[in-house]
Amino acid sequence: MHMKRRALLGTTIAIAALAISGCAGGGSGSEGDGPITLEYWAWGTSQKPLVDAWNASHPDIQVKHTDAGGGTDSSAKLVTATRAGNAPDVALVEYNTLPAMIVAGVAADISDAVGDLEEEYAPGVWSQATFDGASYGVPQDAGPQALTYNKARFDELGIAVPTTWAEFADAAAAVRAADPDAYITTFAPAEFGGFAGLAQQAGAEWWTVDGDAWTVGFDDEASVAVAVYWQDLIDRDLVKAEPLLTPEWNAQLNEGNILSWPAGLWAAGVINGVAADMAGQWAMAPLPQWTEGDSAVAFQGGSAAVVTTSTEHPEAAAEFAAWIGASEEASAIQIEEGQYPASLAGQQLTLDSEPPALMSSQTDYWEIAAQIAADTIPEITWGPNVNVASSAFQDAMSAAVTNGTPLRDALTETEEVVVEDMETSGFTVETR
Structure with missing residues (x-):
């Protein structure tokens, strides 16, 4: 995160903090009154085993886990719950939505409780949850983009793993020629984070800030080039344009008709959750490159555990957030579930770990993951x-796919909604 943006958010955050101080909502008693129960909202396959492990070793601070939906759904619910005074004590928040959660008064400043953890993280990761010099969360996992692919089917069809997006397009055509029922991948119109990562890999910057002035560029040259690339694959029927993780999509995946997923490293755990019988058939490779030789990739996802302003147990909540983000025990659980830990110690631990179940035969999985990271x-x-942008993107892209209109136009529509919302909120905005 850029320091200039943090500084700009600082005034807004300070105002929000004044408005919410002293307004903490429900809870289950205070520290010193006996066992404490914390409410924790988080999604993903690793969360239940993480909470179970914490509860087994912390009898005085018990955590109740609720899956409140994925990152976007959970963030919207957090804002509503905070306004009603009944938000959970701790919540998982994606890095890209954390600024909005701070401005909305959801996430509390926990610098005093977790500041000493900074050395446990790479600067670029720690900065994902740090704004205006204050820490608002403990990074839990990192999601650099990679290519998760069905190695067994690639081998069966004689498809080489593409290293560039040009090769990926050729491979997509080869898959369709070899098996008319199969597609190399899916273009999911609602995947805001996925498209954002591919655009950032190509050089896009959807938001930049200079002093008090924001520049917004959802339809900049790089983003339009990415949209045109996927438009071509859709028009040639080389990829499926449909939502991910629906019953229909899951069935096609299990039948071996969807062969890859360009996504964050967490994709292994997600696919294993809906296609456990395919364990051992898949593998992971670096994401194809837009420019040959340029290996830079973006985060897709990745999240931090935040302590909410509604908690009556800030010390206990911060202790749990620190453990679930930075402890070796928690990292080991994340690794077992296919997540890539955010902490340096956790990332080092991966090198001595078995690969995720989905690609159990890929002995160099974690070495490749470290290279990508x-x-x-x-x-x-x-x-x-970001919440407004995500919603606008999903609506515009889904309509474009349904109506057969250009994807690039959906980027322009998204930008118009984002700019109008920012101007209404009092920001000075220019477009690129």
């Missing part, structure tokens, strides 16, 4: 209304 773009500026 090292090539991740360190500074991405996310704007203060």
Whole structure:
């Protein structure tokens, strides 16, 4: 995250903090009154085993886990719950939505409780949850983009793993020629984070800030080039344009008709959750490159555990957030579930770990993951209304796919909504 953006958010954050101080909502008693129960909202396959492990070793602070939906759904619910005074004590928040959660008064400043953890993280990762010099969360996992692919089917069809997006397009055609029922991948119109990562890999910057002035560029040259690339694959029926993880999509995946997923490293755990019988058939490779030789990739996802302003147990909540983000025990659980830990110790631990179940035969999985993580773009500026942008993107892209209109036009429509919302909120905005 850029320091300039943090500084700009600082005034807004300070105002929000004044408005919410002293307004903490429900809870289950205070420290010193006996066992404490914390409410924790988080999604993903690793969360239940993480909470179970914490509860087994912390009898005085018990955690109740609720899956409140994925990152976008959970963030919207957090804002509503905070306004009602009944938000959970701790919540998992994606890095790209954390600025909006701070401005909305959801995430509390926990610098005093977790500041000493900074040395446990690479600067680029720690900065994902740090704004205006204050820490608002403990990074839990990192999601640099990679290519998760069905190695068994690639081998069966004689498809080489593409190293560039031009090769990926050729491979997509080869898959269709070899098996008319199969597609190399899916273009999912609602995947805001996925498209954002591919655009950032190509050089896009959807938000930048200079002093008090924001520049917004959802339809900049790089983003339009990415949209045109996928438009071509859709028009030639070389990829499926449909939502991910629906019953229909899951069935096609299990039948071996969807052969890859360009996504964050967490994709292994997600696919294994819906296609456990395919364990051992898949593998992971670096994401194809837009420019041959340029190995930089973006984060897609990745999240931090935040302590909410509604908690009555800030010390206990911060202790849990620190453990779930930075402890070796928690990292080991994440690794087992296919997540890539955010902490340096956790990333080092992967090198001595078995690969995720989905690619159990890929002995170099974690070495490749470490290489990809090292090539991740360190500074991405996310704007203060990512939730608005995500919703507008999903609506515009889904309509474009349904109506057969250009994907590039959906980027322009998204930008118009984002700019109008920022101007209404009082930001000075220019377009690129």
